[in-house]
Amino acid sequence: MPAEAIVEVRGAGKSYDGTVEALRDVSLALPQGGLSTLLGPSGCGKTTLLKIIAGLIPPSAGEVWVKGKKVDGPGPERAFVFQDFALLPWATVLRNVAFGLELRGVTPEQRHDIARGYIEKVGLKGFETSYPHQLSGGMRQRVGLARALAVDADIILMDEPFSSVDEQTRRKFQEELLDLLKIERKTVIFVTHSIEEAAYLSDQIVLLSPRPGTVSRIIHPAIERGGKNPDEIRRDKNYLDVVDEIWQILKRYVV
Amino acid sequence: MVLFGKRVPIVFSLVIWFVVWELIGRAKLSTIVPPFSDVVAAGMTILPTEKFSAAAAISLRSFALGMALALGIGIPLGVAMARVAGVGKLLGMWVNIFVSAPISALVPILMAVIGVGEATVVVTVFLFAVFVIILDTQVGVRQADRSLVEMARCFGAAPYQIYAKILLLSALPEILAGVRLGVIRGVKGVVIGQLLIALLGVGELFELYSKNFLMEEFWALVIVVFMFAFLLSEAVAFVERRIEYYAGAR
Ligand SMILES: Nc1ncnc2c1ncn2[C@@H]1O[C@H](COP(=O)(O)OP(=O)(O)OP(=O)(O)O)[C@@H](O)[C@H]1O
Numbered sequence A: 001m002p003a004e005a006i007v008e009v010r011g012a013g014k015s016y017d018g019t020v021e022a023l024r025d026v027s028l029a030l031p032q033g034g035l036s037t038l039l040g041p042s043g044c045g046k047t048t049l050l051k052i053i054a055g056l057i058p059p060s061a062g063e064v065w066v067k068g069k070k071v072d073g074p075g076p077e078r079a080f081v082f083q084d085f086a087l088l089p090w091a092t093v094l095r096n097v098a099f100g101l102e103l104r105g106v107t108p109e110q111r112h113d114i115a116r117g118y119i120e121k122v123g124l125k126g127f128e129t130s131y132p133h134q135l136s137g138g139m140r141q142r143v144g145l146a147r148a149l150a151v152d153a154d155i156i157l158m159d160e161p162f163s164s165v166d167e168q169t170r171r172k173f174q175e176e177l178l179d180l181l182k183i184e185r186k187t188v189i190f191v192t193h194s195i196e197e198a199a200y201l202s203d204q205i206v207l208l209s210p211r212p213g214t215v216s217r218i219i220h221p222a223i224e225r226g227g228k229n230p231d232e233i234r235r236d237k238n239y240l241d242v243v244d245e246i247w248q249i250l251k252r253y254v255v
Numbered sequence B: 001m002v003l004f005g006k007r008v009p010i011v012f013s014l015v016i017w018f019v020v021w022e023l024i025g026r027a028k029l030s031t032i033v034p035p036f037s038d039v040v041a042a043g044m045t046i047l048p049t050e051k052f053s054a055a056a057a058i059s060l061r062s063f064a065l066g067m068a069l070a071l072g073i074g075i076p077l078g079v080a081m082a083r084v085a086g087v088g089k090l091l092g093m094w095v096n097i098f099v100s101a102p103i104s105a106l107v108p109i110l111m112a113v114i115g116v117g118e119a120t121v122v123v124t125v126f127l128f129a130v131f132v133i134i135l136d137t138q139v140g141v142r143q144a145d146r147s148l149v150e151m152a153r154c155f156g157a158a159p160y161q162i163y164a165k166i167l168l169l170s171a172l173p174e175i176l177a178g179v180r181l182g183v184i185r186g187v188k189g190v191v192i193g194q195l196l197i198a199l200l201g202v203g204e205l206f207e208l209y210s211k212n213f214l215m216e217e218f219w220a221l222v223i224v225v226f227m228f229a230f231l232l233s234e235a236v237a238f239v240e241r242r243i244e245y246y247a248g249a250r
């Protein structure tokens, strides 16, 4: 295992109700400060793996280590961005973003201060007093992201955060995510269905096989980003090679 | 209500009914329907009397005690039934039976067991109100968004925070609906309980008026009790409407 791995998954397996085997013998190391994506066919256990790392569900086999400690539940060094947003419908954007801090007993002035900062960073300034049902899907996901950033966790786990927004919003969101992560220096684990998204965003791509999910390949795209705009990156030879390599593997699973 | 193409306030439809009532009363069709104006007059005379305020005080106290018990036991029990599978299995069938059972039939048994007194009325109110509160709370908590609970756990919520900040708030629309129905049933409970005992509070007055054919006073009392139930349930409904904005958005 590389010394700088912040999350290590060792031989993790999960079967639901003792019958449905979702994951089998998954081992991974996630480098500090990198963005890793989990990619694989529907139902292969991506959400399951992410929730095991989050400590939300216990693995049936194997273990997860985060920052040198064995995971036995959620912890303050990990924050989650949910696919269905999971926003409190009765709370304003401000309270939702501050909710993680509220649970930790941070005083209202302090947590609202921090929350306002992140609301601005994700581009929602002016919507502090809006309620989730007044926001579009993309805006709700920004609230979810701001909430995860506000607790200042080292590791951010994102479950298909862009799956319910349109393509333009998605690309814009990807850019902003990359910019934000450069500043905030987070380690990100990102579940996606999109090969392009994985190739575009990741330092490391973990390909999972169909259920029971096992690691079928780990790819390290070496895409030179420096000084290039998004469209240039999408025409980059390395980028296109990675997309093709992933497709060659995944296409065997689509029958 | 719309009349001749114009919206008229709901009070106006009441006025029409009162006029009809007045006319039937004046026509002397039946001794049990006195003219509405006489009923109002009787109401004006009984409301300020000591006998009425004493009866009202006793009835209100029984009602308040019974409702407090129903809320204090019903809501936690509903939460427990939704969250603990064993409790739900154990009590689910009984709650479902009792929520639609004729509780009035139990009052004579209560009188035999608890005795003829205020305690019986309190228990009657409790039994009338509690089951619908349990049931609605259970439904509300059970329907609470699983992913909100997961989110709270993920951000480090302690168990009590999950109940206070997620489950109860999620279930609030259902709980309030249960409370509103419980309040209406509780008013029925206090009247029926006191009627059957016939020695206490408003029930005693009802008994007195109907035995002596004091129909004006009888109807005046009916209207007062109706108004009380209506105002209380409207108060709960007001709170319900204020939180509606998120009930629909869940
Ligand atoms: N709570 C559960 N109980 C039983 N089976 C479950 C449960 N959660 C997931 N599963 C099963 O485990 C398998 C993996 O589920 P998971 O949600 O992790 O897949 P996924 O890769 O995230 O799928 P998708 O791409 O559709 O989101 C699926 O077959 C699913 O039906």
Ligand SMILES: [Mg+2]
Pocket (backbone or CB within 6 Å): A046, A047, A048
């Ligand atoms: Mg999933």
